Amino acid sequence: MLIRLAGGRIVDPANKQDGIGDLWIRGDRIVAPPQGETPDAVYDVSDKIVMAGAIDIHSHIASGGVNTARLLLPENHRAHVPRPAATPLSTAGWSTFETGCRYAMMGFTTVIEPAVPAHQALHSHLELADVPIIDKGILAVLGDDDFLLSLLRGGGNRTAIADYVGSMLAATKAMGLKAVNPGGAIAFQNNARTFDLDDVVPFYGVTSRQIFQAMQQAAIDLGIPHPLHLHINNLGVPGNVDTAIKTIAAAEGKRIHLAHIQFYSYGKEGKRGFSSAAPRLAEAINAAPKAITVDIGQVMFRQTVTVSLDIIRQWSARPMAKPRKSVMYDGAANGAGIVPYLYKSDNFYNAVQWACGLELFLLLDDPMRSLFTTDHPNGAPYTTYPDLFALIMSRDTRAKWLADLPKEAVEMTTLPSLTREYSFSEIAAMTRVAPAKLLGLKDRGHLSPGALADVAVYNDDLDRAQMFRFAHLVFKDGDLVVRDGRVTHYRYGRTLTVQPRYGSGIDRRLAGYYDDLYGVSRNLFNVPPAEALGRDYAFEEVACGR
Amino acid sequence: MKAFVDGAAVGLDAAAAAAARVLGAARLPVIAGLGTDVAGARAAIALAEKLRGAYDHLASDVLLRDIDVMRQAGRILTTANDVRLRADCVLFVGPKLFESLPDLPKHLDLAAPPRLSVTKTRKVFWLGASRGEAAQVGATEIAASPSSLPQVLANLRAAVLERKTRANGAQKLVELAAQLKAAHFGVVVCAADSLDRLTIEMLHGLVVDLNEKTRFTTLALGPGGNALGVVQTSGWMTGFPVRTGFGRGYPEHDIWRFDANRMVEADEADAALWISAYRAEAPQWNRRIPLVALAKPQTRFAYPPRVKIEVGTPGEDHDAIEFSQEIATFALARAKNASNAPRVADVIGRIEQNLAKGSEAC
Numbered sequence: 001m002l003i004r005l006a007g008g009r010i011v012d013p014a015n016k017q018d019g020i021g022d023l024w025i026r027g028d029r030i031v032a033p034p035q036g037e038t039p040d041a042v043y044d045v046s047d048k049i050v051m052a053g054a055i056d057i058h059s060h061i062a063s064g065g066v067n068t069a070r071l072l073l074p075e076n077h078r079a080h081v082p083r084p085a086a087t088p089l090s091t092a093g094w095s096t097f098e099t100g101c102r103y104a105m106m107g108f109t110t111v112i113e114p115a116v117p118a119h120q121a122l123h124s125h126l127e128l129a130d131v132p133i134i135d136k137g138i139l140a141v142l143g144d145d146d147f148l149l150s151l152l153r154g155g156g157n158r159t160a161i162a163d164y165v166g167s168m169l170a171a172t173k174a175m176g177l178k179a180v181n182p183g184g185a186i187a188f189q190n191n192a193r194t195f196d197l198d199d200v201v202p203f204y205g206v207t208s209r210q211i212f213q214a215m216q217q218a219a220i221d222l223g224i225p226h227p228l229h230l231h232i233n234n235l236g237v238p239g240n241v242d243t244a245i246k247t248i249a250a251a252e253g254k255r256i257h258l259a260h261i262q263f264y265s266y267g268k269e270g271k272r273g274f275s276s277a278a279p280r281l282a283e284a285i286n287a288a289p290k291a292i293t294v295d296i297g298q299v300m301f302r303q304t305v306t307v308s309l310d311i312i313r314q315w316s317a318r319p320m321a322k323p324r325k326s327v328m329y330d331g332a333a334n335g336a337g338i339v340p341y342l343y344k345s346d347n348f349y350n351a352v353q354w355a356c357g358l359e360l361f362l363l364l365d366d367p368m369r370s371l372f373t374t375d376h377p378n379g380a381p382y383t384t385y386p387d388l389f390a391l392i393m394s395r396d397t398r399a400k401w402l403a404d405l406p407k408e409a410v411e412m413t414t415l416p417s418l419t420r421e422y423s424f425s426e427i428a429a430m431t432r433v434a435p436a437k438l439l440g441l442k443d444r445g446h447l448s449p450g451a452l453a454d455v456a457v458y459n460d461d462l463d464r465a466q467m468f469r470f471a472h473l474v475f476k477d478g479d480l481v482v483r484d485g486r487v488t489h490y491r492y493g494r495t496l497t498v499q500p501r502y503g504s505g506i507d508r509r510l511a512g513y514y515d516d517l518y519g520v521s522r523n524l525f526n527v528p529p530a531e532a533l534g535r536d537y538a539f540e541e542v543a544c545g546r
Numbered sequence: 547m548k549a550f551v552d553g554a555a556v557g558l559d560a561a562a563a564a565a566a567r568v569l570g571a572a573r574l575p576v577i578a579g580l581g582t583d584v585a586g587a588r589a590a591i592a593l594a595e596k597l598r599g600a601y602d603h604l605a606s607d608v609l610l611r612d613i614d615v616m617r618q619a620g621r622i623l624t625t626a627n628d629v630r631l632r633a634d635c636v637l638f639v640g641p642k643l644f645e646s647l648p649d650l651p652k653h654l655d656l657a658a659p660p661r662l663s664v665t666k667t668r669k670v671f672w673l674g675a676s677r678g679e680a681a682q683v684g685a686t687e688i689a690a691s692p693s694s695l696p697q698v699l700a701n702l703r704a705a706v707l708e709r710k711t712r713a714n715g716a717q718k719l720v721e722l723a724a725q726l727k728a729a730h731f732g733v734v735v736c737a738a739d740s741l742d743r744l745t746i747e748m749l750h751g752l753v754v755d756l757n758e759k760t761r762f763t764t765l766a767l768g769p770g771g772n773a774l775g776v777v778q779t780s781g782w783m784t785g786f787p788v789r790t791g792f793g794r795g796y797p798e799h800d801i802w803r804f805d806a807n808r809m810v811e812a813d814e815a816d817a818a819l820w821i822s823a824y825r826a827e828a829p830q831w832n833r834r835i836p837l838v839a840l841a842k843p844q845t846r847f848a849y850p851p852r853v854k855i856e857v858g859t860p861g862e863d864h865d866a867i868e869f870s871q872e873i874a875t876f877a878l879a880r881a882k883n884a885s886n887a888p889r890v891a892d893v894i895g896r897i898e899q900n901l902a903k904g905s906e907a908c
């Protein structure tokens with residue numbers, strides 16, 4: 001099948017392109033314009049914007065925690081629309097099927113679930129098997145696991161740690177490694193209620209700083225494309241900008257990704273002791289080595305539910321739950337907390353948070369290092385992305401929103417003074433090129449010949465939110481899956497994994513360790529081969545550098 | 547393994563075709579039992595949507611007690627492994643906790659000190675055990691009958707909050723409260739099977755109170771037979787737990803409306819698909835609506851199913867993904883005794899194929 005997308009405005013910053021042209025697709029790949037061949041299908045996309053499929057590096061779409069949130073809040077996701085015949089369960093509120101469809105409708109073709117406890121990886125893969133259309137992947141969370149902490153207590157043999165992390169990535173079929181307030185879950189089991197970068201994990205005698213640095217190094221040593229993905233300590237705490245800046249320094253210029261930094265951009269100024277420190281944080285990130293990347297984690301005003309493995313943070317958020325209920329989980333090797341929350345535009349704190357995120361978007365100078373997220377669903381559901389695109393693309397839109405916010409909150413930020421407006425090229429860099437690069441996905445995020453034919457075509461609607469909410473056309477692997485903002489049919493994507501090389505002696509050691517400590521076989525925790533997961537589940541390997 | 551239509555042995559294809567006729571002709575079919583692995587649950591829920599029917603689980607009464615407490619008040623939960631490795635104080639509440647999990651006492655290994663704790667000793671208590679049960683885990687027993695348990699727990703909670711009680715045995719509860727408050731990382735172990743909803747909620751309140759000063763959490767044991775896995779699967783497929791219906795073309799969850807027994811007795815459901823692959827269990831309803839059963843060979847039905855298809859046991863006859871309470875998440879259970887007995891998911895797949903044929907014909 002040869003397809004020609006004719007006469008669109010092709011926005012492809014990876015190739016420094018923003019201009020009118022044709023894009024050709026053969027099979028599942030982008031191809032150079034073929035000589036003397038007639039396409040099987042031609043789509044007139046003049047006056048439309050053509051981009052590569054978007055990639056979300058941090059969205060909690062499939063895990064035990066997410067599923068607990070679904071079961072906790074039946075009142076928040078009632079469905080009202082019967083589904084079309086070709087797409088079963090696509091209108092079931094907050095189902096995996098709905099997730100695949102709604103992402104595709106916005107032109108997203110790859111989404112990463114970033115917080116999977118290493119012992120619960122199969123759960124996430126089972127959910128992902130029921131997410132249609134998009135490709136996906138998981139990040140495995142370590143950092144509160146006894147084996148790693150014991151290695152660190154014993155002096156932190158670098159090879160052994162890399163071998164262990166490699167073995168866990170293979171066992172979980174993950175594509176990357178994450179740490180969440182590392183050490184915090186164990187500290188909380190020992191009755192700590194706060195946990196900072198240099199606090200010591202009881203029983204193990206190691207600090208959060210030591211844990212994350214060891215994991216950062218392990219990711220580098222294993223040559224996995226995605227660097228350590230770090231959820232910093234002190235999320236949400238006034239004055240935590242200092243923690244973020246200390247952490248940037250502690251990264252020592254080596255590759256690391258810092259997640260949802262909006263939640264760490266808070267000062268303690270003003271009579272309520274809560275202010276935006278986003279300019280200070282943006283300055284620190286702009287000045288930091290290029291090896292340090294961030295995503296924003298924007299807050300939007302609406303009902304949501306926070307789903308996090310940072311149980312210390314979630315415990316402290318319990319009194320703010322709305323509706324007033326929450327689930328806390330002292331899990332094996334990781335904690336978790338599910339706390340519903342209502343972000344309100346007339347709430348001083350929420351308004352400051354919202355402004356902090358936008359300040360970061362507008363003050364961070366490199367879209368290749370500052371990625372677009374709402375930390376779905378923690379800052380806002382991913383379904384608010386279109387509104388967020390509109391906000392960063394238009395200062396008039398921001399001015400309208402700002403007018404509705406409490407004055408005293410706006411005064412704690414610099415947002416009204418920021419005039420920057422994102423161009424299509426910058427949007428594409430931030431949501432296509434940068435995530436592909438950060439995840440090591442060489443055939444995505446751009447429209448060069450040979451790239452995967454994941455393509456989104458948007459109407460050039462002046463209402464940018466409308467434009468990005470309902471893509472005109474979306475191709476996944478060259479298959480037209482969205483037409484006029486509607487999913488036409490299901491297909492199932494692949495799950496991205498890495499297969500790092502590591503010294504396999506660690507597997508023998510771990511087999512004995514699990515038998516002895518847990519009294520169950522380590523095999524019980526391992527993700528079985530794809531064919532055991534049903535629905536023709538398929539893994540795609542992302543090449544490692546080692 | 548065999549298949550039957552109106553009592554006569556037939557091939558699997560003929561049985562699937564007959565099942566499709568029964569279910570396809572129904573105005574509101576209900577899929578009940580749902581005693582199956584993840585693959586079976588996925589197939590059954592997808593079929594329920596296709597048929598615009600409803601689905602329920604044979605252990606819903608127990609499952610929904612826990613779920614209801616969670617969605618009214620929340621929960622603080624942990625895993626069996628954390629009890630084994632970190633709990634220095636364990637309080638069992640209610641009788642018969644190990645009935646569906648006979649290997650659990652050995653796994654918890656409570657006679658040994660918690661290996662990953664700064665505390666080197668472990669205290670174990672059991673409130674309201676049935677006879678001989680407390681000794682299994684070396685627990686100090688505090689007697690309470692099932693009927694007195696709610697009041698005893700209320701008194702214990704009062705003692706934790708240092709409110710005066712003059713109840714019988716108050717001194718024992720004051721002592722127990724002191725032990726719980728002295729815990730470093732304590733765990734309440736309970737099962738919805740043996741407690742009513744209000745008692746579970748009271749236990750949650752007790753755990754919340756104890757967390758004011760120290761750490762305390764809950765190991766909530768669920769029914770066996772992958773019941774927890776079916777709830778999880780239902781959660782991600784529809785957003786809701788079991789007792790969900792698709793009559794309007796989208797999922798609606800209602801624990802009263804979509805109670806399979808009620809739907810049948812009230813003449814709302816006009817055909818049923820009964821699934822019980824783990825145990826020889828039959829539907830509880832009395833009204834004789836047309837019944838398709840995917841069941842164990844030994845199952846004794848109150849009335850003969852129109853179609854009966856004998857299915858294999860997940861994890862016995864075939865590999866299966868199930869929720870393992872031992873590790874508090876899903877795991878692959880390899881077939882212990884592989885056979886060619888059909889899997890629930892495969893049988894439903896064949897029924898669906900026949901439904902598709904039927905719709906092409908008309």
Ligand SMILES: [Zn+2]
Pocket residue numbers: 058060114115259260375378
């Ligand atoms: Zn997150």
